[in-house]
Ligand SMILES: [Zn+2]
């Protein structure tokens with residue numbers, strides 16, 4: 001009698017085990033979907049954040065360049081660094097360093113320039129030699 005009960009109990013364990021197995025799989029799948037979605041959301045937010053930061057930087061750069069000068073960023077004229085307006089001396093984008101250089105053409109024979117704020121020198125002939 002007891003043996004029979006045991007046998008029935010064992011038999012009923014098998015479908016229960018199968019159901020449990022499927023339930024675990026289903027739960028795992030659902031969890032994967034949820035975490036995928038949160039990941040996508042985070043990536044979207046990150047992208048939006050980067051975009052707004054880029055726009056803010058662009059806006060501040062526009063304000064920085066708004067000094068009444070009709071910029072001409074062809075710095076090659078008069079020994080200015082590349083991307084520098086040869087009329088007012090500002091670079092088209094803010095330099096990475098501490099100084100937002102304002103380049104002024106230097107006196108002398110060969111074209112060169114210097115920042116009037118930090119005194120940094122720029123000499124196209126020397127730069128070219130350094131790059132070569
Ligand atoms: Zn300018």
Ligand SMILES: [Zn+2]
Pocket residue numbers: 099100101102115116117118119120
């Ligand atoms: Zn400077």
